[in-house]
Amino acid sequence: MPLHINTPLIESRPLSAVAERSVWLKMDALQPCGSFKxxxxxxxxxxxxxxxxxxxxxxxxxxxxxxxxxxxxxxxxxxxxxxxxxxxxxxxxxxxxxxxxxxxxxxxxxxxxxxxxxxxxxxxxxxxxxNDPLLWSGHASLIDEVAQAGQKPDVIVLSVGGGGLLCGIVEGLQRNGWHDVPVIAVETEGAASFHAAVVAGKPVELERIESIATSLGAKRICDQAFQYTNTHQIDSVVVTDQAALDACERFLFDHRVLVEPACGAALSLAYNHHSLVPYRKVLIVACGGATATLAQIRQWIVQP
The missing domain is CATH 3.40.50.1100 (Rossmann fold)
Structure with missing residues (x-):
C-alpha cells in the first residue's frame, strides 16, 4: 500500500456558485501529513x-x-x-x-x-x-485518481513553488492521455519564479522571496517544470498575497478546511474567477499546508 491516501474528489457548490462554473476540488489537504507532498x-x-x-x-x-x-x-x-x-x-x-x-x-x-x-x-x-523524478511520478498519482473517477476537467488549477507538483500533474495528464487538458499555474507576487522563467524564456533565479506564501518560495523553478511549457499548455497567473489570504479564510468558511496561503493562491482564482472564463469544468488542487494556523493567517491579513 502507498503511504498516501486516495483523497476526496468533490464538486464544490460554494466555489461553483461564486465562479459561475463547475468547480471541483482534489482535497489533498486531507493527506495524513497535511499536503500533497x-x-x-x-x-x-x-x-x-x-x-x-x-x-x-x-x-x-x-x-x-x-x-x-x-x-x-x-x-x-x-x-x-x-x-x-x-x-x-x-x-x-x-x-x-x-x-x-x-x-x-x-x-x-x-x-x-x-x-x-x-x-x-x-x-x-x-x-x-x-526537484526529483521520483517525486513527480508519485505526485502524478493525483491525476490517476481523477481519471479513475471518470471526471475529466476542462482545466486544472494548481499552485507552483519549486515545480514539483506541476511536473507531477503534467506527467499524470500525459500518462492518462489527457494531453488536451491545460494547466493554470498560480503564484503570489514576490514568489513568482515560474512566471519569471516564462517571461525570460528560461529558468532564472529571483533575488529574494517577498511573499507570505513561503511554501511557494523557491527562488528558481526546476528545469523540468519550465521544459513542460514546450510540450503542454501551461498558463502562468500571479495573484497578490491578499487574494491568497482571503481565499484561505473563505475556504475555511465554505469547506471547514484550513489551508496555507500557498494553497489559497490557487483557490483564489475560483473566488475571483479571472482566468477561468473559457472553461466550464475546473479542477483545483487543494494542496493543503500542515503548518497553517488561523491565527497566523489573520495576523497576515491585518498586518501584511
Missing part, C-alpha cells in the same frame, strides 16, 4: 528503502520535511530534517511529533539545504523537496 515523497522514500537506504535526510521545514518525517516513521527509518531559522515553531513541533531529528541552520532554505547535503553518506537517501 506525501504522494511524491512517499514514493521516493519507499523506492530508496527498497534499495537499502537506512536513513532519510531532508532540507525542508515545511510540507516536504513533514512528509519525509511521516514516511520515515511509517517505514521505521530514522529521519533528519534541516530547517532554516525562519521555520515556525508549529512546523518544528509537527516534525518532532513525527519523531524526526530537527537541525536548525541558516537564514534560508538554500543554506539549510547546503548543510543537509554534508550529512549524506552511502546508506542515507536525500529527499529533495521538489
Amino acid at each position: 506525501i504522494r511524491g515523497v512517499g514514493h521516493a522514500c519507499e523506492t530508496h528503502h527498497r534499495h537499502g537506504a537506512t536513513h532519510f535526510v531532508s532540507s525542508s521545514g515545511g510540507n516536504a520535511g513533514l512528509a519525509v518525517a511521516y514516511a520515515g516513521r511509517q517505514l521505521g527509518i530514522p529521519v533528519t530534517v534541516v530547517v532554516p531559522k525562519t521555520t515556525s515553531e508549529r512546523a518544528k513541533e509537527l516534525l518532532n511529533l513525527e519523531g524526526a531529528e530537527v537541525i536548525v541552520h541558516g537564514d534560508s532554505w538554500q543554506e539549510a539545504n547546503e548543510l543537509a547535503l554534508t550529512l549524506m553518506s552511502p546508506e542515507k537517501a536525500f529527499i529533495h523537496p521538489f
Whole structure:
C-alpha cells in the first residue's frame, strides 16, 4: 500500500456558485501529513528503502520535511530534517511529533539545504523537496485518481513553488492521455519564479522571496517544470498575497478546511474567477499546508 491516501474528489457548490462554473476540488489537504507532498515523497522514500537506504535526510521545514518525517516513521527509518531559522515553531513541533531529528541552520532554505547535503553518506537517501523524478511520478498519482473517477476537467488549477507538483500533474495528464487538458499555474507576487522563467524564456533565479506564501518560495523553478511549457499548455497567473489570504479564510468558511496561503493562491482564482472564463469544468488542487494556523493567517491579513 502507498503511504498516501486516495483523497476526496468533490464538486464544490460554494466555489461553483461564486465562479459561475463547475468547480471541483482534489482535497489533498486531507493527506495524513497535511499536503500533497506525501504522494511524491512517499514514493521516493519507499523506492530508496527498497534499495537499502537506512536513513532519510531532508532540507525542508515545511510540507516536504513533514512528509519525509511521516514516511520515515511509517517505514521505521530514522529521519533528519534541516530547517532554516525562519521555520515556525508549529512546523518544528509537527516534525518532532513525527519523531524526526530537527537541525536548525541558516537564514534560508538554500543554506539549510547546503548543510543537509554534508550529512549524506552511502546508506542515507536525500529527499529533495521538489526537484526529483521520483517525486513527480508519485505526485502524478493525483491525476490517476481523477481519471479513475471518470471526471475529466476542462482545466486544472494548481499552485507552483519549486515545480514539483506541476511536473507531477503534467506527467499524470500525459500518462492518462489527457494531453488536451491545460494547466493554470498560480503564484503570489514576490514568489513568482515560474512566471519569471516564462517571461525570460528560461529558468532564472529571483533575488529574494517577498511573499507570505513561503511554501511557494523557491527562488528558481526546476528545469523540468519550465521544459513542460514546450510540450503542454501551461498558463502562468500571479495573484497578490491578499487574494491568497482571503481565499484561505473563505475556504475555511465554505469547506471547514484550513489551508496555507500557498494553497489559497490557487483557490483564489475560483473566488475571483479571472482566468477561468473559457472553461466550464475546473479542477483545483487543494494542496493543503500542515503548518497553517488561523491565527497566523489573520495576523497576515491585518498586518501584511
